[in-house]
Structure formats: C-alpha cells, structure tokens
Amino acid sequence: MSEPLRFRGGGFVTRPKPISSCLAGLAVVAIWQAVASAGWVSPVFLPSPAGIARALAEMALSGQLWRHLAASLQRILLGFALGSAAGLAFGLALGLLSHARAAGLPIVSALFPIPKIALLPLFILWFGIGEPSKVATIALGVFFPMAIATYSGVDQVPRTLIRMAQSFDVPTHAVVAKVILPGALPGILSGVRISASIALILVVAAEMIGAEFGVGAFILTAGNLMRTEDLLAGVCLLSILGLAVGFLVSLAERRLLAWR
Amino acid sequence: MRLIVERVSHGYGALEVLDDISLTVEEGEILAIIGPSGCGKSTLLGILGGLLKPSKGRVLTDGSAPEGSLNPITYIFQDFALLPWRSVAGNVAFALEHRRLGAREREARIDEVLAKIGLRDFASALPRQLSGGMRQRVGIARALAVRPAILLLDEPLSALDAQTREILIEEFLALWLAHRTTAVYVTHNLDEALRLADRVCVLSRRPGRIREMVAVDVGRQDRTPARLAPLRERLWRSIQDEARAADREYV
Structure with missing residues (x-):
C-alpha cells in the first residue's frame, strides 16, 4: 500500500513579509489615535499621534527644531570623531602588539562596563558645565566599544592571510594597511553601529543634566512644563535620528563590505 | 635552487613536533612529504619558507634564483589565502x-x-x-x-573535491613540466604524492622523524594506477600503523 510522504517541516526558515511589517506599524498608530480621540486618557498623559505630528511641524516651522538638533548633532559628531579615532588606534594596538595587549586589555575590560554618564559630574568639575564636559563624556563612551570592536576585528583576520603576506615579503606597514585593516572592517563597522547608539544615549543624558539647547534639554523642559506633545515630539526626533544613523551604517556596510 | 635542511628540530613548549630532520631538496625535483596527521608536515614547510624559526638546526639555500624572480621561496596554501x-x-x-x-x-x-x-x-x-x-x-x-625558485605547497588540493583535485593535479603537472621549478609538496594523499613527486619523504608520528625516503622510479608519463600500485602498497604499509594510531589520539 502506498502513502504520500509526510512533510516534516522546513527548519523554521523565516521569510520577509513586508505587508505585515507595514500593517503592524499602521495598526499601532491607528489604535493609539483611536484611544486618544475617544478621550479615555488625558492628553497630558498620552497625547494623540496627530498632536505629536502637529508639535513636530510647529517646531520645524519656528526654527526651534533645527537649533536643538544642531546643538545635539554637533556634540555627537565631535565626541564620536574624537572617541572613535582614539578607540580605533587603541584597538589596533591591542590587536597587533603583544605588550599593548597585555598591558591594555585588562584596563579596557575593567573600564568598559562603567556607564560613562556617571563620569559627567567629574568632567563638569574638570572642564566646566559647557560643551567640553559633554563632548568628553560622549568621546569616552564611544572610545571603549570602538577599541574593543577594533581589537576583536583585528583578532578575527585569518592568520593565514597575514602569513601569506609575510611569505611574499610584504612590508609590515602594508600588511596592516592592506590585510589587517580591511579584514577588521566588519568588526570596526559593528563597533561604529554600537558606539553611535551609545553616543545618542549619552548626548541626551548629558543635555538633561545641564544644557540650554539640544534635544535632551528640549525634552526635559517640555516635561517640566507638562507639554507632553512637545516631549514626545522630541522623543520622535531621537527615534528618527537613531534610525538615520543605523541607515548610514548599513549603507557603509553594503558599500564597503560588498566582497562578503 | 636547492634547499638544504640540517638537523632541524622544533617544538611548541614541551610538545616536540619535529626531531632531527636532515634532507636536501634537489634542484628541479618535486619532493613530496607525507605522514600521519599531526606529524609536523606543515610545521616543517613553515620552517622551509622562513615563516617559523626552528628550535634547533638550520635551513640553507644553495644556488641562484631565476632571472626576474621576486620571491625566490613562494607558498601555495591549503586554504588558498586569497584576500x-x-x-x-x-x-x-x-x-x-x-x-x-x-x-x-x-x-x-x-x-x-x-x-x-x-x-x-x-x-x-x-x-x-x-x-x-x-x-x-x-x-x-x-x-x-x-x-619562484622554490615552490612550497601546503596540502594545496586538500580543500577540493575529488574531481577538481584530479583536474588540478594534471594542470599542475603540465605547468611544472614547463618550468621544472623545485618544489616541496606536503600532502596526506598517497596518490597525489606518487603522481607528482620524484621522491617521497615519509615522516613518522609526532615527534616527526624521517622514516624513509622513497624514490618514485616510474617516468611521469607512465604513472598509471597499475604502475604505481606496488609503491603505493609499500608507502601504505610504512605509514598505516601510525596513521591508525594518530587517528585515535587526542588532538
């Protein structure tokens, strides 16, 4: 007696379902709007999505949005540039030099878990309440993940590629530039992704502790004045900023790591 | 160019890998090195090309590289080592x-x-x-x-499937016949060794010593499986006990 063979499963392989993604997003906003419109919750506690959009548009038109955004972006960019450049150099040394690794790795590992915002009061003592203390906090927050990502990226470059280069008598500086750095790039870029989100967290926290302008300062002020629509408009701005950074890193990965 | 290995021993810490290896790779020959896994074949090849410093002994080159040679001693790697x-x-x-x-x-x-x-x-x-x-x-x-004046091949076909390996052996042989570059060919594949080599150096289990040096006295155009069978039999007898023992060892 013959029987059709039973299909036993495909190994839980997931497929992209773009329509479900869009519908889920729309549903969340629609339910939120419906709850707010029905008047079940006071707008002070939960403003409607339309209200937040209006607040965002007003901010953009009055020029407030750009002023706060510019202040935050400036701090992020400066802190990120300083922290990632130093982290890259330090991570490269950790990955390449036995002495640097022996001396530096325990120190980096010990300091990495400290939430860097805890050091802001110290930096305010050192540098004053102005920009340098905020930039230093961000730079330090970016430094550690970048150093560790670079170090592990260097460590993951296949030994045999380095031996190959040495077997062709390629000079050391060229081995670093042409084998180790490109080979470590996937690790370095994932470090960029992590440290960019850390920079975003730190800039908001630092601005809430003491700043006139900046998205963090704007959110704190709106909260103190119970202007919940403005508060959430600021939060939306941060979400957009985070998504934009993630998009840029993905773009860099697609272009620079096309060989994978 | 000839390559002269003088009393080379090597170890990693307490682990002895190579013990007192002396051999000469003659100009224009292919010397195959076979042996059970973990016998130090790859370590020896690393020493031959200056990628490893032997604990004892030395390696000398003798003769001049061909005109236009940029890297007299050149490797071909098992995992290809491409960027x-x-x-x-x-x-x-x-x-x-x-x-x-x-x-x-x-x-x-x-x-x-x-x-x-x-x-x-x-x-x-x-x-x-x-x-x-x-x-x-x-x-x-x-x-x-x-x-190159000397080619060092580290199990170059091990990562390939059997058919591709067959094709590449023939291509490599045709290329080699055109250049006759001195070559050291490390493999664990007896057939590869017998098809390509002038001499086969059999290493013992760790620590690797030279067990025997077998000349392949069949012309390269006559190396059919039937003609090579007696040599293959002899080599297999020489290594099979150790290969079995190596297989049952902790790595």
Whole structure:
C-alpha cells in the first residue's frame, strides 16, 4: 500500500513579509489615535499621534527644531570623531602588539562596563558645565566599544592571510594597511553601529543634566512644563535620528563590505 | 635552487613536533612529504619558507634564483589565502605591489599568469564568486607571478573535491613540466604524492622523524594506477600503523 510522504517541516526558515511589517506599524498608530480621540486618557498623559505630528511641524516651522538638533548633532559628531579615532588606534594596538595587549586589555575590560554618564559630574568639575564636559563624556563612551570592536576585528583576520603576506615579503606597514585593516572592517563597522547608539544615549543624558539647547534639554523642559506633545515630539526626533544613523551604517556596510 | 635542511628540530613548549630532520631538496625535483596527521608536515614547510624559526638546526639555500624572480621561496596554501576583498587580478597584484616593478611590467606579469592558468576571463571576479578549484588556480597564478625558485605547497588540493583535485593535479603537472621549478609538496594523499613527486619523504608520528625516503622510479608519463600500485602498497604499509594510531589520539 502506498502513502504520500509526510512533510516534516522546513527548519523554521523565516521569510520577509513586508505587508505585515507595514500593517503592524499602521495598526499601532491607528489604535493609539483611536484611544486618544475617544478621550479615555488625558492628553497630558498620552497625547494623540496627530498632536505629536502637529508639535513636530510647529517646531520645524519656528526654527526651534533645527537649533536643538544642531546643538545635539554637533556634540555627537565631535565626541564620536574624537572617541572613535582614539578607540580605533587603541584597538589596533591591542590587536597587533603583544605588550599593548597585555598591558591594555585588562584596563579596557575593567573600564568598559562603567556607564560613562556617571563620569559627567567629574568632567563638569574638570572642564566646566559647557560643551567640553559633554563632548568628553560622549568621546569616552564611544572610545571603549570602538577599541574593543577594533581589537576583536583585528583578532578575527585569518592568520593565514597575514602569513601569506609575510611569505611574499610584504612590508609590515602594508600588511596592516592592506590585510589587517580591511579584514577588521566588519568588526570596526559593528563597533561604529554600537558606539553611535551609545553616543545618542549619552548626548541626551548629558543635555538633561545641564544644557540650554539640544534635544535632551528640549525634552526635559517640555516635561517640566507638562507639554507632553512637545516631549514626545522630541522623543520622535531621537527615534528618527537613531534610525538615520543605523541607515548610514548599513549603507557603509553594503558599500564597503560588498566582497562578503 | 636547492634547499638544504640540517638537523632541524622544533617544538611548541614541551610538545616536540619535529626531531632531527636532515634532507636536501634537489634542484628541479618535486619532493613530496607525507605522514600521519599531526606529524609536523606543515610545521616543517613553515620552517622551509622562513615563516617559523626552528628550535634547533638550520635551513640553507644553495644556488641562484631565476632571472626576474621576486620571491625566490613562494607558498601555495591549503586554504588558498586569497584576500576576499580583492579581485582575481588584485590578488595576483598583491604579490607584486611591493617590488621594484613598473606598473606596465606588473600588468604584463598579471596578464601572463592569468592567461597561463586560464583565469583571464575571471580577472575582475571576487574570490567568493569562484569555485574552490578556481580559487586555488588564483593561488597558483599568484605564486607563478613572482617567478619562484622554490615552490612550497601546503596540502594545496586538500580543500577540493575529488574531481577538481584530479583536474588540478594534471594542470599542475603540465605547468611544472614547463618550468621544472623545485618544489616541496606536503600532502596526506598517497596518490597525489606518487603522481607528482620524484621522491617521497615519509615522516613518522609526532615527534616527526624521517622514516624513509622513497624514490618514485616510474617516468611521469607512465604513472598509471597499475604502475604505481606496488609503491603505493609499500608507502601504505610504512605509514598505516601510525596513521591508525594518530587517528585515535587526542588532538
């Protein structure tokens, strides 16, 4: 007696379902709007999505949005540039030099878990309440993940590629530039992704502790004045900023790591 | 160019890997090195090319490299060792970039070896787009581009499937007959060793010692499985007990 063979499963392989993604997003906003419109919750506690959009548009038109955004972006960019450049150099040394690794790795590992915002009061003592203390906090927050990502990226470059280069008598500086750095790039870029989100967290926290302008300062002020629509408009701005950074890193990965 | 190995021993800490190896690789021969896994074949090859410092003993070269040789002792690797972010031509170029060589001469050399190996149509392909056999052809092209005096091959066909291996043995042999470059060919495959080599050096289990040196006294054009069978039988008898023992060892 013959029987059709039973299909036993495909190994839980997931497929992209773009329509479900869009519908889920729309549903969340629609339910939120419906709850707010029905008047079940006071707008002070939960403003409607339309209200937040209006607040965002007003901010953009009055020029407030750009002023706060510019202040935050400036701090992020400066802190990120300083922290990632130093982290890259330090991570490269950790990955390449036995002495640097022996001396530096325990120190980096010990300091990495400290939430860097805890050091802001110290930096305010050192540098004053102005920009340098905020930039230093961000730079330090970016430094550690970048150093560790670079170090592990260097460590993951296949030994045999380095031996190959040495077997062709390629000079050391060229081995670093042409084998180790490109080979470590996937690790370095994932470090960029992590440290960019850390920079975003730190800039908001630092601005809430003491700043006139900046998205963090704007959110704190709106909260103190119970202007919940403005508060959430600021939060939306941060979400957009985070998504934009993630998009840029993905773009860099697609272009620079096309060989994978 | 000849390669003379004098009383080389090597260990990693307390682990002895090679014990008192002396041999000479003669000009224009292929010397195969076989032995059970973990016998130090790859360590010996690393020492021959200056990628490992032996704990004891020394390696000497004798004779001059051919005209235009940029890297007298050149490896072909088991895992191909291609830079995945560089094209086929870029990988060959990597071996030439740090040499006193004009851009035109470099391009000419790249073009010449790619044509010779049948890779010209794949010059701009990335390694990930190529089959294992094609990747190793790139490794061979890169090695030939520097016009080596001595080729060190570290299980070059081990990562390939049986059919590709067969094709590459024939291609390699044809290339070798045209150049007759001195070569050391490390393998654990008896057939590869017997098809290619002038002499087969059998290493013992760890610590690796030279067990015997077997001359393959069959002309390269006559190396059919039937003609090689007695030698194969002899080599297998020489290594089988140790191969079985090595197989049952903790690594």
